[in-house]
Amino acid sequence: MRNQQSDQEILALFREEQTKTYAFELLVKKYEQKIYWLIRRYVNSHSDADDLMQEVFIKVWKGLINFREDSQLYTWLFRITYNECINFHRKNKQQLHVDIDDANESEFIDHTSDNPLTGEQIQRKLQSAIDTLPEKQKMVFHLKYYQEMKYEEMSELLGTSVGALKASFHIAVKKIEQYLAEH
Template sequence: MLNPSSSPSDNPEPEVGWMARIREGDMDAFRLLVETHQARVIGTISKMLGSDAEAEDLAQQVFIRVWRSAPRYQPTAKFTTWLFRITRNLVFNELRRKRHFSDQSEETPEPIERAEKEPDRVLLGEELQNAIQAAINQLSESQRMAIILRRYEEMPYEEIAKVMGTSVPAVKSILFRARAELRERLAKYLN
C-alpha cells in the first residue's frame, strides 16, 4: 500500500501511480506499464533462456503476475527491482523445470553458415558474439542473472542484490567469479 502521507503523484516513478490504478482494475495503466517494460523483460529472459519465443511466453507470465500482485504491491523499492525479482523467479523456475524434464546435454551454438561471401571482420564479430552468448549460457543461473542485470540492464550492485535476494558483497563475488569464468572461456578471443 502507499504511504498515507504520499500519493502516487508525489513519487517520481510513474509505475507507482500505474500500480495504484492497476489495483483498481485500470487496463490503460496496465497497458502503459507493459509497453514501458516489456522490451527489457523479454530481453533479460531471452538472454537467460536463449530463446526469443520462450522469452515472450515467460514475459507474459511476468506481467500476469504483476497484474495479480497489484493489490499486494508495496512501493518500498524501485519498481524495476520488484519487476526483475518476479522475472528472476519465473526464469529460475523455468530453468529448473527444463532441467528436470530434459536429458539434453550442454547445447553448443551452431556454426555460422555463410550464404554469401562476407568480410572476415564481420564473421569474427558474429563468431565473437556467438562465443560470448555461449559462454554466458554456460554460467550458473545466479552468475548468468547477475551478468545480464549488470551488463545489459546496467543495474547498480545494490539493485542487483535486491533482485537476487542477496547482499552487495555477494553480488560482487558472483560477478567476480562469472567474469573469471568468461575470461577463461573466451581466452582465445581476448589475446
C-alpha cells in the same frame, strides 16, 4: 505522455475496478522494454522471450492487487522476471545441453581448420560459457555485462550485498575467460 505516470498513480488506478485494465496497460507500456531486454539476453530467442514476457505480465496481473509497496515496483517486477527466467532455464536444461554440445563440435572443426572464428561463432562460444555458470552468477553477469547496471542497483534488485555481487561477477568473468581460452 502515458508512460509518464508514476508507479503510485498506476497502482492507485489499478485498485479501482473501472480503471484496472487501463492501469495495467500503462504498467505494461512503462516496463515492457526493460523486461523484454532482460529476458531476451537470458533466453536468447525472441519466441521464448515473448512467451516469458506474457507469463511474467500475467503473474503481475494476478498479483498486483496484493503488492504492498514495501519495495519499488520495478524491484518486484524484476524478481518475478528473474524467477521466470530461472524456471524456464531449469525446464529447458536438457535441450540446452544438446545445443551446447553442438556448438562445441562446430567450434572444434573451426579450430582444426585454422580459420578465425566468425562473430556469430564467438557469440555462440560466449553464450556456451555463460550457460556453464550457476544461476545467480549468470544473472549477475547479465545485469553487469549486458545491462551495465550499477552494483548498488543490482543489490536492491537481488537482495544481495554489493561485496557479494562484486565477488560473484569476478568469479563469473574468470570462469568465462577460462572457458574462452580452453575451447
